[in-house]
Amino acid sequence: MSDTAQAPQSPDRRTFAVVDGNSLMHRAFHAVPPTMNAPDGRPTNAIFGFLNMFLKMIDAFRPDGVAVAFDKGKPRVRMEMLPQYKAQRPPMDPDLRTQFPMIKELLQKIEVPILEAEGWEGDDILGTLARAGEAAGCDMLLITGDRDMYQLTTEHVKVVGTKKGLSDVQIMTPETVEDLYHGITPELVPDFYGLKGDTSDNIPGVPGIGPKKASALIAQYGSLDEVIAHADEVKGKMGENLRAHIDDALLSRKVATIQTNAPVELDFEHTAFPAYDAQMLAEALGALGIMSIQNRFLALLGEGGAAGAAPSAFELQSPIVVNGDAAESLEAALAELSRAVEAGEWVAATVDDDKEADALFGLTRTLWVAAGGKLLAFEEPSGASLSPHSASLLAAAGIDGANGLIAGVLQYLFETGLVASPDIKALLHELSPIDSSEPELMDPLSVDPKRIFDTVVAAYLLDSVRSDFGDAYIADTYVGKALPAAQGEEGAADDVPVAAARSVAVALAAVQPLAKALEEQDAADIFQGIEMPLVPVLASMERTGMYVDPDRLHALAEGLGGQIDELAGRIREMAGDETFNIASPMQLSHILFDVMGLPTKGLKKTHRGYYSTNARVLEELARDNEFVRLVLEYREKTKIKSTYLDTLGALRRFDGRVHTTYNQTITATGRLSSSNPNLQNIPTRSELGHTVKTAFSVAPGCVFLAVDYSQIELRLLAHLSADEHLVAAFNEGEDFHAETAARVFGVPVDEVTPQLRSRAKAVNFGIVYGQQAYGLSQSLDIPMAEAREMIDRYFEAYPGVRTYLDRTVAEAKRTGYAETMYGRRRPIPELKMRNPAQRSFGERTAMNHPMQGTAADIIKIAMARVARRMRDEGFRARMILQVHDELDFECPEDEVEALTALVREVMEGVVELRVPLIADASSGTTWADAK
Incomplete structure (x- = not known):
């Protein structure tokens, strides 16, 4: 709900809300991605969206009673007036139709009256209740997205209209209706529709008269009847149309008039909300698999009704502030902290500082902690040291304050407590700084993964296609409370905590409901067994970093800069010495298609009106055009130079290394991503990418060791499909791509040419990614018919693969998601979208996720096991990089053989498949030498 959504209420009058169920369900269905399903597989996205909007309406208006109106059967009442009424509307989406009986059943269980009457629309039921409620002395709120309902507004009837999605609303009163329609009062709204019609409902109106002309005519003459009476005065084509369609205008007004005599009744005096039973609510929501919203309903019951709800720290307004040597506050904070730790309670923490934007340091850093019912603030002024008394208080609590207050408390928490945070890795870096030249106070790998809980990672696992897992989302979705304003934000009181304090309150309140949701979605094992053990490993890798040779970088940049200048000269010369910016898509488009006259058939224009020059377009044109090939080369080289x-x-720190950041919550597949700098995106197969990698070296006396899985996704396809021929090809240790070529092209293996093997390789990897004939034809530059025949032959050779992929897509369509061997789910809303291209993308995603996602799970498990074995067995080597299926190490020369054996043993032993997992190792003095 928007902040302005507060309907004025009259004293001593009950407020009653009536919801247009059909309107809200339609809006919810299209606003919430179709990824939600009940345990029995039925879709629930519209129900979830409906309930979200319903609860926001309750929070905003606090009505004394609520009812929901639904259409029932064909709109006979209006069809008798206008047979073609709504006839043009397409049939309801089957997934939406399925959810109407479900929402009605749920509403009945939570004691919300449902009103419907055969042949009558929800609009007319709202109209009937609006007038009946007003007569009964109530202030009525009509919750609907239909603008024709504005005709019902009075001093005591307001229309709450959804403007966008489910959250942005406007409250319509007689005054706002008049403002909106430029003088059209509520009682004149039917007249207004009589003139302009309504294409969405097939109401004809008068041809050529739109909203502006309709409101102008009514403003001039006073009503539709008066407009008709003065029709002869209306000039031009509009006047002709008006005089020819008087009957249409009168009929349209009649059809657009909301009826107030529908055969429904409601006892306004004795209908109240909330009136549901907590147990019944839990059962009803559980049956639909929508438990994340339960606490918001329970909170409405007040004290006693919310038993079992998540504890909330949102009410904490006055933190215990430990500032400098305030011994009394320090003692109180430590007492609460010790109590929570000893009781085995989760404690949430985050670090904040007061530095200005772009500043290196602030004056004060604060460790915010939410423990039990208390909010604690451990403030540490820059350069300040603890007094002997404060140090003794810390020591008495078992905290070593030698490295400062914040470090001491954090180390105590990680060693003895249960620590929750929206960013556990950032907390670990407080003790294990990213720059390895700074002293490390605690090895991240010493942290027990079972005693950390990253709330953002948990929320990501539950909905991996989301891009935002901020406090507002987690509070609303899992804690069941709207996020309160923090200090400095609009609407915040003077005494509320800062955003960082609110963040730990959200994290603490979210632990239990997130843990419960993980269990219900069968994701708890992934969270506890894969993601949390990985957090300390990533923190350790980020601290180690990768050594970069600045002299080598400079030399490469100078050399590439010269090549780029030479290319630019050749490009401009070939363009007829035209002066243009090669990096400008608009200017390049002008040169290609206007000056040089290259063909534009099949190309689309951008929203700015020029033909696209994206990579796909240029690669197609480059096949027959040297100029375009040079432009592509220019683009690649300038990108490599500027990006790396x-x-x-x-980006090198004082230790001479660059330290990438690994992200666990970015990709929908479960793969890690890398940023600032992105070290996973350096081109692996290009000469330029290889050149960049020569700048990445290792410490003296060490080598760069790279170990990567061989064809892991194809091996997973063999395992998951259980195709006997595919399994046999891997188990017999043959050249897999040559074996595929032999089976697809019908030749003996020893007669497979390099070209046939290359084509088979393209098909093998294309199948893993759900590639269709068009994609294969593009990648191999062959006709579509030939590509289609190759794919058909592949499935004839490996029939189990076709069966498996078809089954996987069908299951994803049923459930709304695909999952890995370990149960990592990827929602695929595209499977239920109407656009064929989007559905096709969804099908390819469903085919690929079990392989790519499982490969991501396997490499994560391997990383955690390798890192801990290296630590336990005393290796001096360090893991420094992960690039999808590859792990890289900075390894002392005398440990290469032992480390290679350890890493291969772990990587190949993560899981037992129908085919062997193979890890290949190589080493060198630079990254380029190793790979």
């Missing part, structure tokens, strides 16, 4: 060669040097 010009920036990596500046």
Whole structure:
């Protein structure tokens, strides 16, 4: 709900809300991605959206009673007036139709009256109740997205209209209706529709008269009847149309008039909300698999009704502030902290500082902690040291304050407590700084993964296609409370905590409901067994970083800069010495299609009106055009230079290394991503990418060791499909791509040419990614018919693969998601979208996720096991990089053989498949040498 959504209420009058169920369900269905399903597989996205909007309406208006109106059967009442009424509307989506009986059943269980009457629309039921409620002395709120309902507004009847999605609403009163329609009062709204019609409902109106002309005519003459009476005065084509369609206008007004005599009744005096039973509510929501919303309903019951709801720290307004040597507050904070730790309670923490934007340091850093019912603030002024008394208080609590207050408390929490945070890795870096030249106070790998809980990672696992897992989302979805304003935000009181304090309150309140949701979605094992053990490993890798040779970077940048200048000269010369910016898509488009006259058939224009020059377009044109090939080469080289060669040097820290950040919550597949700098995106197969990698080296006396899985996704396809021929090809240790070529092209293996093997390789990997004939034809530059025949032959050779992929897509369509061997789910809303291209993308995603997602799970498990074995067995080597299926190490020369054996043993032993997992190792003095 928007902040302005507060309907004025009259004293001593009950407020009653009536919801247009059909309107709200339609809006919810299209606003919430179709990824939600009940345990029995039925879709629930519209129900979830409906309930969200319903609860926001309750929070905003606090009505004394609520009812929901639904259409029932064909709109006979209006069809008798206008047979073609709504005839043009397409049939309801089957997934939406399925959810209407479900929402009605749920509403009945939570004691919300449902009103419907055969042949009558929800609009007319709302109209009937609006007038009946007003007569009964109630202030009526009509919750609907239909603008024709504005005619019902009075001093005591307001229309709450959804403007966008489910959250942005406007409250319509007689005054706002008049403002909106430029003088059209509520009682004149039917007249207004009589003139302009309504295409969405097939109401004809008068041809050529739109909203502006309709409101102008009514404003001039006073009503539709008066407009008709003065029709002869209306000039031009509009006047002709008006005089020819008087009957249409009168009929349209009649059809657009909301009826107030529908055969429904409601006892306004004795209908109240909330009136449901907590147990019945839990059962009803559980049956639909929508438990995340339960606490919001329970909170409405007040004290005693919310038993079992998540504890909330949102009410904490006055933190215990430990500032400098305030011994009394320090003692109180430590007492609460010790109590929570000893009781085995989760404690949430985050670190904040007061530094200005772009500043290196602030004056004060604060460790915010939410423990039990208390909010604690451990403030540490820059450069300040603890007094002997404060140090003794810390020591008495078992906390070593030698490295400062914040470090001491954090180390105590990680060693003895249960720590929750929206960013556990950031907390670990307080003790294990990213720059390895700074002293490390605690090895992240010493942290027990079972005693950390990253709330953002948990929320990501539950909905991996989301991009935002901020406090507002987690509070609303899992805690069941709207996020309160923090200090400095609009609407915040003077005494509320800062955003960081609110963040730990949200994290603490979210632990239990997130843990419960993980259990219900069968994701708890992934969270506890894969993701949390990985957090300390990533923190350790980020601290180690990768050594970059600045001299080598400079030399590469200078050399590439010269090549780029030479290319630019050749490109401009071939363009007829035209002066243009090669990096500008608009200017390049002008040169290609206007000056050089290259064909534009099949190309689309951008929203700015020029033909696209994206990579796909240029690659197609480059096949027959040297100029375009040079442009592509220019693009690649300038991108490499600007992204890596010009920036990596500046990113080096005092230890001479660059330290990428690994992200666990970005990709929908479960793969890790890398940023600032992105070290996973350096082109692996291009000469330029290989050149960049020569700048990445290791410490003296060490080598760069790379170990990667061989064809892991194809091996997973063999395992998951259980195709006997595919399994046999891997188990017999043959050249897999040659074996596929032999089976697809019908030749003996020893007669497979390099070209046939290359084509078979493209088909093998294309199948894993759900590639269709068009994609294969593009990648191999062959006709579509030939590509289709190759794919058909592949499935004839490996029939189990076709069966498996078909089954996987069908299951994903049923459930709304695909999952890995470990149960990691990827929602695929595209499977239920109407656009064929989006549905096709959804099908390809469903085919690929079990392989790519499982590969991501396997490499994560391997990383955690390798890192801990290296630590336990005393290796000096360090894991420094992960690039999808590859793990890289900085390894002392005397440990290479032992480390290679350890890493291969772990990587190949993560899981037992129908085919062997193979890890290949290689080493060198630079990254380029190793790979």
